[in-house]
Amino acid sequence: MKKRNLVLFGSAAMLSLALAGSLGTFAVASAEEINQSSDPKTGTTPVTYTKQDSWSVTIPESITIGGEGGTVEASGVVIEDGKALKVTVSSTNNWYVKTEGKTGFKYKLKAGGTEITSESNTVLTVDAGTPTESVELTAEINDSTAENKSTGGNAYTDTLTFSVAVANAD
Amino acid sequence: MKRILFIASSITLTILLAFDIILLCCVVPMEEVQQTTGGVVLDPNATDERPNEGQGALPGVTVSGFSALTIMSELDTIAIDLYNPIENNGLYIMTFEFRLPDESEQGYEVLFKTGYVAPGKHIYQVTLAHGLAAGEYTGQLLVQPYRMSDLTPTNNVSAVVKLTVK
Numbered sequence: 001m002k003k004r005n006l007v008l009f010g011s012a013a014m015l016s017l018a019l020a021g022s023l024g025t026f027a028v029a030s031a032e033e034i035n036q037s038s039d040p041k042t043g044t045t046p047v048t049y050t051k052q053d054s055w056s057v058t059i060p061e062s063i064t065i066g067g068e069g070g071t072v073e074a075s076g077v078v079i080e081d082g083k084a085l086k087v088t089v090s091s092t093n094n095w096y097v098k099t100e101g102k103t104g105f106k107y108k109l110k111a112g113g114t115e116i117t118s119e120s121n122t123v124l125t126v127d128a129g130t131p132t133e134s135v136e137l138t139a140e141i142n143d144s145t146a147e148n149k150s151t152g153g154n155a156y157t158d159t160l161t162f163s164v165a166v167a168n169a170d
Numbered sequence: 171m172k173r174i175l176f177i178a179s180s181i182t183l184t185i186l187l188a189f190d191i192i193l194l195c196c197v198v199p200m201e202e203v204q205q206t207t208g209g210v211v212l213d214p215n216a217t218d219e220r221p222n223e224g225q226g227a228l229p230g231v232t233v234s235g236f237s238a239l240t241i242m243s244e245l246d247t248i249a250i251d252l253y254n255p256i257e258n259n260g261l262y263i264m265t266f267e268f269r270l271p272d273e274s275e276q277g278y279e280v281l282f283k284t285g286y287v288a289p290g291k292h293i294y295q296v297t298l299a300h301g302l303a304a305g306e307y308t309g310q311l312l313v314q315p316y317r318m319s320d321l322t323p324t325n326n327v328s329a330v331v332k333l334t335v336k
Contacts, residue, residue, distance in 0.1 A: 053237040056255065058230040061262070061315070061324035071230060079237065159323070165330035166237040 054078045055085055055126075059162050060137060065097065065107050069138035072111070072162065074126045077133075084169040087124040089116060090161050095142075097156035104156055105149075108142040111135050123162070127169055231315045232257040233264070235329040243335045244301035249294060256290040262315040262324065263288055268296075268331070269310045281309065286316070307333040 034043045055077045060070020077085050089109065095118075098104035109116040111123040112135045126133045232255040241248045252266045263286040269278040282296040311329040316322065 054234070055236075056232055056234045057327060058232045058257075059325050059327060061229065061231050061317070063325075073230070076234075160325040161328050162325065163328045163330065164235060164237075 051078070053080065053166055055164065057087060057162065057164055059160075062157075063109075063137060063139045063160070065139045065141055067139075069136060071134055071136055072123050073132065073134035074124055074164075075132045077126050077128075077131050079128045079166050081128050082169055083128050083166050085124075085126040086122060086165050086167060087126075088121045088163045088165075089123050090118075090121060090163065092159040092161070094118075095158070097158045099151070099154045099156045102154075102156070105141055105146045106143040107139050107158075109160075110138050110140075125170075229261055231262050231264075231324055233313045233315070233327040235311060235313065235327065237330065238332045238334070240334040240336060241302070243304040246298045246301045248296060248298060250296055252284060252287065252293040252296070254287040254289050254291055258289040258315070260289070261318060263318055264313055264315040266293070267312045267314070269312060270307055270333075271309075278310070302333075302335045304335050307335065309333050 034041050056075045058071070058073045058075070060072070063070050072087060074085055074087060079085055089111075091109075093104065095108065096104040096106055116123065123137065124133055124135050234253045234255050236251075239250065254262070254264050258264075265284055265286060267283040268281040270281055271277060272279045279299065281298050281302075284293050284296065287293060309331050311331050313327045313329070315324045315326065317324060
């Protein structure tokens with residue numbers, strides 16, 4: 001009886017050891033650890049690189065009709081390959097300079113000599129890989145009634161909004 | 171005789187010297203003589219050219235922006251980098267407002283709006299009006315500069331931003 005128990009105990013022990021050994025053998029090494037028992041002895045580490053789009057745009061704080069105008073400049077343009085930074089412009093008063101209680105005067109804005117309209121309002125396009133671009137803006141009166149009228153010493157104004165978007169290059 | 175000649179020469183030289191001094195100090199220069207021709211005195215400051223008023227082209231406002239932003243869903247405080255470039259130093263402060271289009275009368279809701287940001291300063295964290303569900307949104311970051319001299323608004327920039335909520 002004692003011999004039989006010893007045999008059984010020994011068999012169980014050996015089986016446990018075998019199992020332990022097999023677990024040790026067949027253990028799958030984690031991605032972060034490669035050791036002598038790893039099979040295969042290789043691991044992988046992902047490498048990632050992420051860089052967000054960024055840009056700076058300098059706009060004129062205001063433009064004087066018939067005066068010096070202003071410059072729109074895009075600089076430090078970092079965008080995805082195949083994309084372009086596009087700057088468009090819109091007028092708060094639909095291309096009228098106004099003062100309170102008055103009708104105002106229609107004017108036209110030009111970018112690089114080309115007239116800007118509500119339908120064609122791109123002032124600047126910068127392709128990926130081009131860090132800096134600029135264009136000159138000028139404004140002139142576009143109102144046949146303006147010739148014989150003054151503003152009475154008041155400043156007639158409008159506000160321009162420059163929209164910046166990154167889209168697929170044309 | 172020699173003494174008389176010496177005295178006469180001295181007197182002559184003195185008279186000549188006095189005459190030169192009078193010519194240098196008191197006689198009207200030739201060009202002024204011309205402007206008084208005909209008896210009309212013209213103002214020498216009158217000119218055909220408008221003088222430079224000293225302003226030149228007005229300074230530009232520099233706006234720094236981005237086209238994409240990723241945030242976590244349902245969080246109402248997010249990390250971000252809103253920057254008023256140092257190039258605007260002494261000239262412009264600015265505010266940042268993020269708009270999402272919706273069905274309201276004004277066509278958008280304001281997700282966040284900052285106070286005035288001084289040149290050279292960043293805002294690294296903002297609180298949203300509410301958290302957002304996961305998805306992709308197209309928003310607008312409106313950057314409004316103001317003149318530091320009188321806080322009047324200038325032309326502004328609206329950046330289209332692809333907002334990814336994870």
